[in-house]
Amino acid sequence: MRIQRQCLVFExxxxxxxxxxxxxxxxxxxxxxAHVVTSVDSGHKQLAHLESLISSNQxxxxxxxxxxxxxxxxxxxxxxxxxTFEAYTKARWDIxxxxxxxxxxxxxxxxxxxxxxxxxxxxxxxVRHLAPLMPMEQRRVWKDFxxxxxxxxxxxxxxxxTVQGMKKPARPDWSDRITxxxxxxxxxMLEQVRVARHENWQSTSRQAxxxxxxxxxEKILSKGIGDG
Numbered sequence: 001m002r003i004q005r006q007c008l009v010f011e012x013x014x015x016x017x018x019x020x021x022x023x024x025x026x027x028x029x030x031x032x033x034a035h036v037v038t039s040v041d042s043g044h045k046q047l048a049h050l051e052s053l054i055s056s057n058q059x060x061x062x063x064x065x066x067x068x069x070x071x072x073x074x075x076x077x078x079x080x081x082x083x084t085f086e087a088y089t090k091a092r093w094d095i096x097x098x099x100x101x102x103x104x105x106x107x108x109x110x111x112x113x114x115x116x117x118x119x120x121x122x123x124x125x126x127v128r129h130l131a132p133l134m135p136m137e138q139r140r141v142w143k144d145f146x147x148x149x150x151x152x153x154x155x156x157x158x159x160x161x162t163v164q165g166m167k168k169p170a171r172p173d174w175s176d177r178i179t180x181x182x183x184x185x186x187x188x189m190l191e192q193v194r195v196a197r198h199e200n201w202q203s204t205s206r207q208a209x210x211x212x213x214x215x216x217x218e219k220i221l222s223k224g225i226g227d228g
Contacts, residue, residue, distance in 0.1 A: 046074070061124050064103050065103035068100050072100075080092065085097065113139060129158045
């Protein structure tokens with residue numbers, strides 16, 4: 001902050017000197033140029049470190065995913081002269097954008113499950129079936145799976161998640177429960193809408209039709225009993 005304040009003073013002095021026909025060297029220009037070089041150099045070092053992690057952990061999907069996430073989020077791929085993350089992953093690691101994002105997602109799943117304990121999915125096949133679940137659901141399912149004592153295999157995880165999904169009570173479908181009288185009234189209403197549209201809303205205005213449509217909707221959604 002102190003250097004930045006000094007730079008502001010130098011800039012004002014340089015501006016005043018220039019206005020009276022005198023030019024003075026602003027040392028902050030060199031400072032900024034050096035700062036940019038330092039930032040770029042730091043970014044290159046960070047990129048090199050992350051790429052080293054990926055290279056040395058080809059079988060560790062979580063390490064690779066974590067490194068790819070940092071490269072993507074900090075846009076470090078641009079330091080490698082790539083315009084997009086997709087171009088970077090394809091040229092540098094010969095993997096598609098979809099695969100790179102899967103690795104990132106799988107790593108996020110592992111991070112989400114870590115507080116539960118030391119037993120975690122050990123490969124992509126095992127974590128794949130957990131990835132589509134919401135974070136809280138991932139923890140619940142994984143905790144229940146471990147409590148069941150099943151062998152840690154991708155097939156067992158998949159089977160457990162499938163069974164858990166089948167246990168969820170199905171939502172009742174009331175869409176076909178309607179009286180003939182109600183259906184007749186709906187058909188009559190739709191016919192009136194058709195007539196009004198055909199008459200270009202001359203007898204019944206569009207605004208009036210929308211108003212009554214809103215009234216019907218409010219009545220349907222109302223929790224009151226016997227509303228007049």
